[in-house]
Amino acid sequence: MSAALGLGLDHGVAYADRPPPVNPGLLPPGDPAVPPDKTEQKSNTACVSTQQGGEGPAIPPPQRALDLPRAWEFSRGAGQVIAVIDTGVSPHPRLPDLEAGGDYVAEGGDGTSDCDAHGTVVAGIVAAKPVEGQGFSGVAPDARVISIRQTSKMFQMAGRSREQRPEDQPDGYGNIDALASAVRRAADRGATVINISLVLCISGSYNPADGPLGAALRYATLERNAVVVVAAGNKEQGCQAGNPGIDPLKPNDDLWKNLTTNVTPARYDDYVLTVGSIDRNGQPSAFSVPGPWLGVAAPGEDIVSLDARGTGTINGFVNQQNGVTPLKGTSFAAPYVAGVVALVRARFPELSALEVIKRIEATAHAPAEGWNPYVGYGAVDPVAALTNEIAPTLPPKQPTSPHSMQLAVPAPPVPPDHRARNIALIGSGTVALLLILGMLASFPIRRRFGVSADDM
Template sequence: MPRNAFRTLRLVAATSVMALSVSLGTGTAYAERPPVVDPGLLPAGGPAAPPTETEHPANAPCISTQTGGDGPTIPPAQRSLDLEHAWQFSRGAGQLVAVIDTGVAHHPRLPGLIPDGDYVAAGGDGTEDCDAHGTLVAGLIAASRVNGQGFAGVAPEARIMTIRQTSSQYQAKGAGHDKGPDDMPDGYGKISALASAVRRAADAGARVINISLVACPTTRPESREFGMLGAAVQYAATVKDAVIVASAGNTDSCQASNPGLDPLHPNRDLWDNVVSYVAPALWDDYVLSVGSVDSFGRPSEFTVPGPWVGVAAPGENIISLDPRDSGLTTAKFTKQGQRVPYSGTSFAAPYVAGVAALVRARFPELSAQDVIERIEATAHAPAEGWNPYIGYGAVDPVAALTAEVPNLLPPKSPSAAVSEQLPIPTPPPPPDHTARNVALIGTGVIGLLLALGWLASFPLRRKLGMRDDH
């Protein structure tokens, strides 16, 4: 029986502006699932242009980065994946990975970068990364290996195709008329454009599509634009056989977070308490959603939990390609000059997208759904088997490339607690001290004989009144 048989069909749709993680409104939770997707809402893949006119305000320069991370030291997040071992089996050769993000800048460690359009700036080709985000995502997926450099992408022989869909440094044209000189732009990114970008990437032959951005409305999504996005991910996954990997969302950008497991009711249906509808992650029949773990493998505090989360990957203190330089970067700076390390589920997702590229290169016969199930089945599972923070567990590239996987995954719900009476141990037999006793007795006898011999050696003459004559 396929995994989808365990899933109840779900509910979706709503209008919203999308950025890296934009949450909208407040409201009441509904115990409903994503809906049956309407293929009739599938958008066209082109032209790749902003749905409305946009502007880049003069007071919103592109984000500055901090260089660093170069050298032979392997970054901790990368080391935890044991990529040196995984590369013995696959390096992602022949795989095209689409990065739908803030753009991917040209970089010497992304050879063969394919520009495929810009839904933010008219006339753009997707290679401007004003937000210092998409280039890092692409680097985590497919940065080439360089002698003397510890950092490399998960699939260093894969190719990247860039489609810019969002930017925090742009806004709709005219939106700045009532803003002050220090006011930040509104940001720009439409869900309808994301839907078009997904279809565009799939039609261009992308075998893996990475979406490190979310929309997370707190009211039930019902708009036509969300319906278009649902149709696009279904089309890409089932018709074009693309593996779609998406971030699970961050609590600092989504207005609300979903509750985790209730220890008093561990088997309660988590869909009953959804308050943040994270898209496109919630279409988990077609999307592999990724949460974040820290350097110790613990769930990151910022991950938005949800019944759709599939797996997790490192997402804290990330090092990757610098969009402002030919090297690496460890942090960015806010407009006020504050240094901000790179962390978020946005950076956990590309690690998993890279693993998907490795698996597709090693097992070209596997369907997109098979690839997702292999990654989930070989992850380091939590005690519950699955939980809403890390899904089926932290991804394991080596296991995904080498392990025998089960034919059936359990549904996305924690395993029920089991009460089991352990057998009472059989009492151990009494210790046998025979050898010790024999040894002690023998030692005592020998000691006694020695003592008697020593006493017998004393001269008896004095006792008998005898003495020497001279």
Template sequence: MFRLVSAVLAVACGVALGAGGAAADRPPPVVPGLMPPGPPMGPPEDTEQPANAPCVSTVPGGDGPAVPAAQRALNLDRAWQFSRGAGQLVAVIDTGVARHPRLPGLIGGGDFVSRSDGTEDCDGHGTAVAGVIAAAVVPGQGFAGVAPEATIVSIRQSSEFFQAKGRSQQKNPEDLPDGYGNTHTMAWAIRRAADMGATVINVSETTCPSGPLHDEDLGAALQYAAVEKNAVVVVAAGNNDVCRGTNPVQDPVDPAADPWSKVTMNVSPARYDQYALSVGSVDGNGQPSKFTVPGPWVGVAAPGENITSLDVNFADPNSRGTTGGFVKRGQQSAVSGTSFATPYVAGVAALVRARFPQLSALEVIQRIEATAHAPAEGWDPYLGYGTVDPVQALTAEVPNTLPAKRSGGAQSWQLPVPSAPPGADDTARNVALIGTGVIAVLLVLGYLASFPLRRRFGVRED
């Protein structure tokens, strides 16, 4: 995970720095007048990439015919019988998306970090996210994106390897870059994606600062994208390795309480769940990943551990390779996090939009939630309404409404005390015994009665 710093807060891919200590509130009412401005594109200030901050490299992995576990779990082969996401424009708001042969239609949507068109990715993160969504099917390769016929538009709004220009002169040579990107550039990027006609917007970045969240313009951008521009916005729930602290959500003493009343740490943009679908992560066994930040905003979950996706090969831009990990400053890490669960759901949203073009963005979200594999409680702060099911999302009939995001809590019932079992029916036995007894008595009486008769007729007994 990397840090993206502004004067207001810090943002990281998948989750943000800092953890709140005060009770969290529902997001403030959206004020349309706070909508961020449109063009011109570019960062709000000049930026730099320090010399001691080389871009990441990736670990080759996942090539060959074997289908990755996450892909098998979602049964994508069957889902593709109904939709492959054709005609859908999916915006990836992230660290940029590098051009890759398996993203043939990639569109550069702009850059709020530097002066590229959005198709430079020093971090590797955005390229991996885009690959999960829409990597093309290639003969002999098991890995492919969820919606392989969708088109990606890349908008770079964050990077760990950049900072405001001139900061290097104020720091020691060995100091790492501050990172660049915040909720304000995220808001601009969301508006940019919506104005470009994106039907799905993937945001695998969140923030959870220790102080107040000044994200009102982000809320306005989300409403604009989801309601006015009819774009399905899918966002990460966040990872607790950076959002440090507790966020219990459920109180075992009061399990049926409003989950918002138990939250101690806000996560944005996930908390704007009336406009965005927030995604948690599950492991290979379908259990909630230990790093998922729970919250009343979680809508669904998807595989988010040990993911395979497209690599960023700076030495060979024409590489068709895949990756299963990043190498940064000599340290290797797996492709894991709610950041990578999110694009699985964004890909499903693209499949649904292609199959059901008449559905609004919010109706698409409801369909995905209604067809997920629900936990026993009906809703869970780690899993939301359950693990996403692409096939069901494309084929099932769904209810008009969903239950509120509130766990059913522990319940108890007084089980009926079973009545005493009926006594054994001994009629047959009794009849047999009585009959036997009667016969025995008659035999004895007959035997005794035979003595006088024997004497009368002179029968001698030897």
């Protein structure tokens, strides 16, 4: 699942290349944390129901893949503040230090109401405290979470319900300028890590009107030293067109010039770490949107996390057909990486935000070509990120064309040197011969004398 920004936007101007340079002058204020529009929640629309699951000692597959117990020997994220900009985070006993950071969806809210149950899942993946006998735990259990609500499928512009039938679903609400304000608010409140599991996907031939968001991301990263981790987006929800991969006939093509889907904030890869999803086998998830901005990948399937409706854990949402939709998406891959960032920041406090991003990318399990638009620099590796020395440079985020090279012809093998063996054999043979001669010489030689008749 990946929350989408669907309102308060226009398509901007045609611009099929990289994002334009960020204009710091567009930086919005972080206060007040109020919706930019009047909003409503339909009175006959219930909040999202959840499917309980994941209780017990079994460790969820994503956690097993990341080998968190080994990583916790080096860091548990102590002292880190992770801002979750999402659908809100409900209070939960396994998030005892949850801080209300503000609400850009409902007037009077403080960020700790989660009608969508999405932000609570994200926060649980990042920092849920471990519980005896339970396999599930957050990646950085000693970190603290700030919740800022910025979007919700259950809200819409005020007055819209009068134009709808009672059975119609809400339009949803999320304003991209409010997202920019939320990023600044998180940075100003001391967040060392900011997780954004929200995306806006539009045609690749247009540049979204996201200048204030770009300015806020730059401000958070360069001026407030916060690492911003963002989701790559899902083809199943708002980003159906996806993006083309590497054309084997044109391997050197610039992927930025062939976009069919422009994804923000992912495209601001000078300032953010964009995360794609992989399955339990380490393969790119079918729903994960590729792009030239991909930084790394993390597990985005078989997810277990905290329940916004109770005190336990869940593994799915109840959909409109009363079926269960499993938890999956780049939305949930991103907080795994945000948690790893918190671990790294706690262990290496001297590193800047951009240096932390470089360490995460440099220690990932790289694909054969070094980087590709599906998994970026590869699957995140918490233990390596906490322990490895890293190279001073990374390969560029671009396809590497195949090339041929002549392998060196192996030199002929050196003839075996049998001199020592031959000397030993000759010496042994000589000794044996002398022994034989000596033995023969030790036997008496008998002469047979003849007797003549004259002697008789």
